Each structure stands twice: as C-alpha cells, then as structure tokens.
Amino acid sequence: MNRLKLISALCLLGATSAQAAPSSSGPIGPNIGYGDASNANTIYDPLANPANNALNAADTEGYRVGLGINAQTRIEIQDLEGASDYYDNQIDPLLNDVANAAQLETNLETFIANYDQGNISTISGVTVPLLIKTDSMAGGLSLDYTRQVGAAGIIIKGTGNVTPAADGTNLTINRGSAALGVTYKQLDEFALGYGFKAVTSGNSALTIGVTARYLTLLSNQNNVDLKQFIDDNATGSANFSDYVDGMDTGSSDSNLTADIGINWMADNYMIGLTGMNLTEPTFKVNNMTSTQTKYDYFSSLVPSDYKMKAQYRVSAQVYSENREWTLAGSYDLAESNDLNNNDTQWWSVGASYATNSAWYIPDVRFGLRGNLIGTEKTYTNVGLTLGFLNLDVATTTTDFSGVEDKQKDAGIMASAGVEFDF
Template sequence: MKKTLIFTTSLLSSAVMAAMPVYQPIGSSFTLGSSVNQRALATASANPAAPFLMVNEQDDDNFRFGIIGPIGIGVEMGDISDLGDRVEEIEDIVDINYLNAISGATSQSDAIAKAKTAANNAASKVDAILDDIAEDAYVKTSISTQVPFMPIIYKTKDNGAFMLDASVSAVVRGSLISGDVTTDFTDLTDIQVTTNSSFYAQTAVDLNVGFGYSREVWKPAEDLGRLIGGVKANVHQISLGRALVALDDDNVEVEDALSDAASDDSVSSTGVGLDLGAIWVADNYHVGITLANINEPEFDGVALGQNCASSDRSCNVANGFITSGELEQKSAYTMEMQTTIEASVTSKNKSWTLAGSYDANSVKDPVGDEYQWGAVSVSYYGDSHFLPGLRAGYRQNMAGTELSYVSAGLTLLKRLNLDVAVATETVTDEDGDEVPRSAYISLGYGTAF
C-alpha cells in the first residue's frame, strides 16, 4: 500500500507531459467554437467548406497560411478536492499497529481473533475510501501544435480552394482503478492489508496531415447567398499506449511505466478519416453542417496482461481486471462519426459576429472520454492593425464530464492570437484554495485576414 502516495504524486505530476486530445478545439476555435469566422484562421479546420471563405476574393493574394502554432496546452482533473487527505487516511489505516487490538485478550486464540477483526475492519475502511475516490481520481493533460506555416490555403482563379494542414497532438490520462482489499494474516507479528487497486495510465499521440478542397456549388441570385461545399481527407498516425501499476507492486515505478506507455510500449497504426461539409453564406449570416469521420477509421490498441510471470504483480492484477470486464485486454480505438451544425450573424461591415455551434452526437477520444460540444461566442475584428481583435465565448461538453468553460481571446496586429479558457467548476487544492477543474491556453501567429 505504500504505492498509494506514489500514485497521488504521479497522478498530479502527469500534467507536465502530454498533448492535445482529438475532439478538442485548437487555438481561437476554443473560444469561437466550430463556426467558421473569416478573421480566425483556426476555424478553417472544422468544416471542410470553410477554407473557401478564408481567402478574400477581392484580394490579389490567393494564399493564406499559418506561421507558428497555435500551440495549445490544457489540463483537466476530476473532482478530487480531498484526494490528498483521503490518501493520508488510507496510509494511517494501513500503518496501524494491530497488536494494540489484542489488549485484554484472554488467550492466544482470542488475541488472533481480535487481530483478525481489526485487520478486516481496516480493509473494509480502505475499500470504502478507494471506491469513493476512484471515479473522480483522474488527471488529463494535453498539448498540441500545428506544423509551422500550416494550414496553407490556396484559392484558384476558378474559385476552388485547396487546403493542406498538419498537426501533432497527444494526451495523457492518469486514473485510479479501485480493486478488492484483503488482509494477509500470517501470525500476530505479520498482518498486512493489501489491494489490487491500481494506477492506470493511457496515452495517445496523433500526427495528422489533412488534404481538403472546397468551392462554391450553387448561387441562385446575387442577394440571396450561396452554397459552399467541401471535402477533406485526414491521414492519422496514432500511437496508443497503456500502463497499469498495482499500488502494492514495489517492483515497478509508476513514472517508468508511464514513460514506457508513451514510447517503448505504444502501438502505432495509420488510418484516413473522411469529412464532408457545407455552408450557406449570405451577407449577414451563415449556417453550416459538418459530417466528420464518415468512414469511422479504426486504430490498433495496446494489449495488457499477456504472458505474465508469477512474480509480476501488476501484470497479474491487470489480468484480473480483464477477466472481470473492468478493462479490455486490447483496447482498439474507433474514430467515430460526428455531426456538427453551426450558424452566425454578422454586422454589415463583418466586424461583429455572434456565432454558435453544436455537436449533434457524442464521440469518444482515444483515451475513452466522451465529447459533445455546444459553444456560443461573440467577436470583434476591426480593419485597423492597431486595434486588437476581441472575442469571448462559453462552451459546454454535453457528454462525459459535462464541464463548461468561459473563454476569451485577443488578436494583436491582426496576427498574434492568444486564447484562455477556464472551467466553471472548481476543486480545492492542498492549501484550501479553490482552483478550476480545467484550464486551457493557446498562442499562435498567422497571416493577417
């Protein structure tokens, strides 16, 4: 059980390494949502029809591209305000001197019975604490970036827009799996409380290269608007890793297992996701729809609990969780199809925009968390290089954690973009201060709109 404190440290320190999960928006899209905004290049990645709108038809330059980033970093944790106190409570229970329980015993058999009762009571208390904290004891950390100069959008003379995009993203999720707590009673001098509760880590790294094409497909009349259509193929190379370390396994360091899960023990596979999109755009509004991953590509997962030696405690514990159905032996990942609708209204000069987007269904990311975003935003982008662009938004995950965020961003000199978001739910840290359960920050530099 002395691994319990190591688990707490590893769970909280896992925030120093990780990356951006799939199904998380990037850059100013975290504030603006999935609704396309011509002034914000990051929104070109959501709807395959959006790149067509990113290059102004009145401009002589047919290109638009990123320069650096955006680079996004995020952290999310469960509702674990009292995790440190509960772990200390477990340690106190485990370290109890069971010989104190036999005071007043009338015989050797009576002493043994009293000691066993005390040990069983301790095991029950530990079991109850682990069950209580296991569901919420997790930390998920992320970082992502686009390859320099991506995305690149080129609009041809016949008004077709080609897009090349490339990004690297990843995620690390550390959690606790609650298992059985038992007593190991040899004699009155050797009484131990043991558990197969374990630290469980999942990692995913995604190298994504996207190829898109969009164009105007219908224009009934000059003043009514026009229909833009688009298609995009995303080539994903995804590396998935998993590690399980029993809390009472003294032969495995949690930090080493986590590092191996992300590198040496990960499994890589490649798949292509196909996206379709359409946008109806008029002078003062637009509406759109995106069908992402319509072919639902699959990616290989990592096997746990195979070829276990009798002395390999963590491997055998993993087998137990697999047998009970709490874990899959080999967890493949399917990039599920998701439908997103979007809309916006703009001022006459296109400076002010009120926008919203909504995912019609939930999907799981590579580490099993569900996402279904709903987002609303308001933004201002002027024509002056010296007045900053401003935006503010609110988004909520309608599935999974159901976390909601308030976000804000600004654009300086039409190129430098900074966005920050914090969750509206809080947890209490070790000093008794309330901190957001999740936070996100992004910084990027791109060509002017």
C-alpha cells in the same frame, strides 16, 4: 512500506503528459475563443468546417495566403475532490501498521468506492496550418499537420474487496481490488482540404468542402494493480514513473478518414453542417498491463482497439456585412469521443470582433462552450489576437486554489500561436 501516492501519481501523469486533440473532439487555436463555428478572419477557420476554405467577404483582397503554428493544452479533473486529504489522513498513517490492518481495509474500501472512475485527462497539441485561397483555384486549399498527445489516469474499482495481510513488518493486499488505469495516445495527422462555391444566388452562395486526413496513432494502456504498487514499495521505492516509462513507445497504427462540410452564406448570416471522422477509423491498443498471474486481473479490461466516432455538427453565424462583428453558435448532433476516449457532445456560443484591415487593431472574442455528456462541464472562454499573435483560454472555474488543494472538479483550455497573412 513507502507511501502509496495514488493522487500524486495522477497529478504526475497529467503534468508530464500534456503535449498534444483532433479537431472533431475539441477546438484548436483561436477556435477556443470563437467557438466551434469559428470565424472567417482566422486561418484556423477550415479546421472547424472544410467548406470554410471557400472565399468570402473577409478575404478583402480577393485572395488569401496564410501560415501559422499553434500550441495548446486541455486538462480536466473529474470526481477526485478531497481524495488527497483522505489519503493523507485515513490511509497513509496505517500503511506500516500491521496491528490496524482491519481499519486500513475499511479505509481503502471507502476510498475506492468514493473515487471509482475519478480521473485526470490531458489533451494537448501543436498544429501548423497553411491556407491558400484564390480565384484561379475557384476556392481555397488548406494543408495542416498536427502532433497530438492524450494521456489520462483513472481509478478503477475491481470486483473483490480489499484484504490486507501481514508480510513481515509490512502490509500487502489481494489482487483485483483496485487499479490505476493509465492511457497514452500519440496522434500524427496530415490533412488536405478544399472548399469552393458550388452555387451562387445574388450575394449568397452554397459552399462545399472536403478534407482528407491521414492518421498515425500510437495507443498504449497500462492498468496498474494496487497490489502491484504496494508490493513494489514493500521491498523498495517504486515511483509512479516506473509504470509509465516506455508508454510513449511501441507499434503504431495508420488509417484514413474524411470530413465534409457545407455552408449557406448570405450577406449577414451563415448556416453550416459538418461531418467529421466519417469512416470512424479504428486503431489497435497496446496492452502494457503486467502479465504476471498475481497482477494480471485488470489486463482483461484493456480494450483491443480505439475507434474515433463520427461527429455531425450544425453551426450558425450572424455578422456584419464586412464580417468583422459576429455572433455565432454550434451544436453537436451526436455523441462522440475525444483522444482519451472520453464522451463528448459539444455546444458553443460566442461573440467576436475581428478584422484583417490593420495589424494594430486587436481582435477580441468571448463566449461559452459546454459538454452535454461525459464530464458535463461548461467553459467560459476569452481570446485576443494582436497582430500575428493569438492567445485564448477557457476555464470552468476561477477557484484555482481549490483545484490545487482539494482536487475540485475543473477544466481548462489554453492556446498560444501565431498566424501570418502574405
């Protein structure tokens, strides 16, 4: 039988699916570097809080018209450390050895027990924001389009033990012992937001903003039974791509949701509250798991729908009067989920220098962000804006060779984009 490449399959999934995350589940563009409180000097500011559409001291001309485009990706590896070496040394040499079926059973059981729920998750996307702020509108209007794709592969332990059996000169196993769960989601989002100063008191103001979002989601899941993969390789050479072909096609579902935000802005500080995905939109999931009786055990584990959970976030900033120097922080008040349905509850802190006074003066930003639940990863993030170009990266590690060689737990976010003010 040909090699069973569980880990290679996961890596292939991550490499081929990194194309596009809703703003509620993770930062977009320079907000990777600024943190989830964002910064008034970027047109990506309203993505963090619709109240940020309102005019503020950073809009030095008394108005602002901006347009941008941004591409980014996020990849996380969880609970797979050493899996590739274990497979190469303890499983692969026994796959064609009928005489050592008992040892293969033991090794497979150990592998499945150790790496149950081990996964690779990717969320990436392209966002195009348009921002218009003028006194004539008594505030600001933002229009955003985002194409988002999330994909993940996860090892699932079944209820039964692995039982190898001879099939001619090859080995086969019983169904239901383990599976590789593969999920794919493609989300198209159109968002229209408006923010304004509702109350003013001297140089301070209460700003309010609302964003309406129209969402279209394609959601597919395929739980590939380990038996199916082994059986297919006993008579031929099935690649993992054979099981993910077509996962980017099928029927989609549409829904509406809304975000709301409020800020209290003073000369040198701001505090805010944001609510996202307030209607908790729900979308159907297409079950692509094999319906053949000998492989259908894991079909029942596929959920019938995916719900974007509401999220509520508090944020605060302390800044210089001209809004160029900023210290900021944010904290999610509730547990939510990302596009791959991973649990999230983010916090972030950051410091930045940003100005719109001259294109040749770079904006710089750095900070930390962490997920309190789920992967519980903490990222160090840095970013730079030079002229119209934004570059941001956040990582949980600098041991990239360890990630590649040993599949050590790690996460990385990277973003590149442009924004123009007119």
